[in-house]
Amino acid sequence: MLFARNAPTFVVYVFTINMKHITFFLYSLFFLHFAQAQTGLTVGPPRLYFTANSGQNQSELLEVTNPSKDYTLELSVSFQDWEYSEYGDNVLAQAGTLSNSCAEWISVSEPFFMLNPGETKQLTVNLQVPSAFVYTDATPVHTAMLFVTQLNPKEGQDRDGANIRVAVRSGVKVYHRFPDRNNPDxxxxxxxxxxxxxxxxxxxxxxxxxxxxxxxxxxxxxxxxxxxxxxxxxxxxxxxxxxxxxxxxxxxxxxxxxxxxxxxxxxxxxxxxxxxxxxxxxxxxxxx
Missing domain, CATH: 2.60.40.2360 (Intracellular proteinase inhibitor BsuPI)
Known part of the structure; x- marks a missing residue:
């Protein structure tokens, strides 16, 4: 395969929201075709559920794996708000801007970390409900999106020979509710x-x-x-x-x-x- 020399380089950020525990390979999306440039990220579980009262905190574990055999991943954790559209699509917003946001209540044990090829790391995700925050019928639950983002894009080329740098970002949904408030209908x-x-x-x-x-x-x-x-x-x-x-x-x-x-x-x-x-x-x- 011939690749163009001195072609412009651009970065492709591929973003997924986990609907189940998945390993995500980039060449299956966007029809990118490049040699020895596949990169992936496995994050699970796809959803984190917290049940805590005002002033309480709760912790859950999140597992992150680098499935690559030859590439070290440099990763960061960040948060955004999210809600569903009328048609069930995920709509993202800046952290702390939606009325049901709990993004500012969350912290992780390692906001920045590295994973060697094949390595798995468990992160502790902690949610602290503010003492002054109480249950209301108007906003009975709170949500956020936790993102694990690759900071060191991998170089490669697409099928047209253009130089590309590919990074992945995987999203995990975070849910919070108050105890004894569990009436789905x-x-x-x-x-x-x-x-x-x-x-x-x-x-x-x-x-x-x-x-x-x-x-x-x-x-x-x-x-x-x-x-x-x-x-x-x-x-x-x-x-x-x-x-x-x-x-x-x-x-x-x-x-x-x-x-x-x-x-x-x-x-x-x-x-x-x-x-x-x-x-x-x-x-x-x-x-x-």
Whole structure:
């Protein structure tokens, strides 16, 4: 492979928010193609949960691993605020700017550290709730995003021969709630059928998180053809939201769904005790 000489160098920062314990390799993203320049970072768990009252502190462990066989990582820890958008996307903000922020309550045992190839380090993450801070229904939980960022980008080249320097940044979500405040709940507000566009037809589920703690759950959809009696169960989808979130969740219908009238049963299960909310919609599906 031929690479351009004296080509301009730029830095590619790749940012991930862990949805599960993952090892992240850069060449699988952005279609970067470079020789001996892969770098990665494993951070877990993907979420840290704290339950503490005013004036109390609590500690959790975070494990960081350098999976590289030949490259030492120089890393730093920083914090930002985050919230969900109406569609469930992560929206970042400067630390301390959102009303539900706990970024300024958090400290780590080593804000800066190095990891040799194959080395793993455990960090202690401590959350200290201010003494004057009390529970309110308006802001029942608090969140932050902890970032582990590579400070020494690795040099390489992309498939066009341009010089690049690649660094990774992995995000871990931090949640805080007060003791004895653990009532997850939601209300389905509306179900709507959206006719086929350039990709597929959809069901739109609108719901609001009405409890006082974060929600993690699954959405199951079953379609009943009113003419033939055939049933179709769609693949389960996960959802995550915070108290007072108003959400629109889109469920793609099968592209080969036969035309006809359908009864859609949407089941949302959530919480440690698998609470269930059910919504139903009758719609007429037409194929183009």
């Amino acid at each position: 939601l209300e389905i507000q509306n179900l709507r059928y959206l006719p086929q566009d350039s990709t597929s037809s959809f069901l739109e589920a609108s719901f609001e998180a009405t409890g006082n703690v974060w929600l993690e759950g699954e959405i199951t959809v079953e379609l009943l053809n009113q003419d033939s009696g055939d049933k179709i169960r769609l693949e389960k989808q996960n959802f995550f939201c915070l108290p007072h979130d108003k959400r629109k969740h889109y469920i793609a219908l099968p592209k080969d769904l036969q035309a006809g009238e359908y009864l859609a049963s949407v089941v949302m299960s959530y919480g440690d005790n698998n609470r269930i909310k059910i919504g139903e919609l009758i719609f007429k599906h037409e194929n183009d």
